[in-house]
Amino acid sequence: MESTMKELRGGESVLEPKSNVGGGVEDVYGEDRATEDQLITPWAFSVASGSSLLRDPRYNKGLAFSESERDAHYLRGLLPPAVLSQQLQEKKLMMNLQQHHLPLQKYMALMDLQERNERLFYKLLIDNVEELLPIVYTPTVGEACQKYGSIFRRPQGLFISLKEKGKILEVLKNWPERSIQVIVVTDGERILGLGDLGCQGMGIPVGKLALYTALGGVRPSACLPVTIDVGTNNEQLLKDEFYIGLRQKRATGQEYDDLLNEFMCAVKQNFGEKVLIQFEDFANHNAFSLLAKYGTTHLVFNDDIQGTAAVVLAGVVAALKILGGILVDHTFLFLGAGEAGTGIAELIALEMSKQAKAPVEETRKKIWLVDSKGLIVSSRKDTLQHFKKPWAHEHEPVKDLLNAVKAIKPTILIGSSGVGRTFTKEVIEAVSSFNERPVIMALSNPTSQSECTAEEAYTWSKGKAIFASGSPFGPVRYNGKDFVPGQANNAYIFPGFGLGLVISGTIRVHDEMLLAAAEGLAGQVTEENIEKGLIYPPFQNIRKISAHIAAKVAAKAYDLGLASRLPRPDNLVKYAESCMYSPLYRNYR
């Protein structure tokens, strides 16, 4: 009586016309057709009609099933008589969401929707991106991770713990999808600026991948969120009766390395070598080494080091339209010398060196970093971690940020330490005292960890600051004038960056691709944005922005000979757009 998934999928007709630009689209982003691979998963995968269809989030349309679909798929009586359009469902959901006062309640309602009706979830997210991004993503996702155990309903993503040691390949085979294109993986040790949240860090890969689909157009079934649980050092979680992870201290050293290595090898074996693995929210001591170790054997990208770097470089390049000059004319001071700080510093130094045709060892000297012990200077070199050493320039010791600002006189001040409230009134007044328009970026997340608020930046700088922050802030009125802060968050980069890698079939990430992504984003900042002091374009246009970033990244991959999808499409922007997932319902025959 029941049709199989294969029949249903084969019988689907697509509502929106599928463009054929560039050819080869169908097998990357074609219909969600069951491939031969999918049919040999170790468990039954057949039922897709009647109540099972209503419970399958990928195919469920709720009240939007048409009369003929209700007949053909055994849905009569299982739904009330009304037939609603997707648009009307969207209106209803937005109204319902607005009834919730707490962001966490909205988050839970949206996660429920994702589990119930995937296309409607993405339609909502795409059409209301500015309103919903702070819910499914930073800052609310941070709170969700902190409370993940108590709000836990249905598992999302794949959990790989020390218990699965030796069996990771089998665990990957339990995942119902075979053609995975992007994995976001965390070990939960440094979730945003909130620290070690262990297994509860899963909210981050889930949120990042929701953005891969909504902002970058990678289809949901090609996305896999993974959390690697090696324990947690968070005492509070270890004592929490609702904690969902392993109740032990973090494994380190060989035990940690072996588990990660087993995971990396199993991914390649199970999903092939073109799957992108995005490392997210690892602690500094693992983030740099994982990137270095797997950068030559896998398609890997660290969002916190490389994604944040590209987004900040793009903002700085756009800010130059207001400040004037080229990159080397500016002096940078960072508070924070971890993944984000040193990642951004290195990418800026690289771009400076290309622009000025000077060695990168020279351009690095325009960039200064402050960590918890003060300004990073050459006399500290012997005691510094390796990733800080390139930034240890000749200077007498300076003990804190305020004195470093006074000594270095930066034109651009960047906070990336994960510690909130560190851009004090004195710091902002000091940087504003010798700059007509100081650029101030408070990158740490979530909002509670931001180095300062938008209001503080504008007020303390007396309206001079060009301000951007990692977490969103609303517009500020100061002295009768409206100031709109930009959001310097890697969400601008990773969805388009990943899309560019996927559509070109790239096998390795190269620094030049990060520069290309930054250029793609900066190119989307309009004169109108700049006039308002905005150094990032509004998120509203993010799909178009992502297509431009993807095109730049793919072009670079082709130029470098790292792209495997041939022939190279003529118009990469159009090609990227044609590859993007559409959340519109399909008709089922």
Ligand SMILES: O=C([O-])CC(=O)C(=O)O
């Ligand atoms: O998730 C975000 O909002 C940005 C990010 O990668 C981080 O803060 O670790």
Ligand SMILES: [Mg+2]
């Ligand atoms: Mg992150």
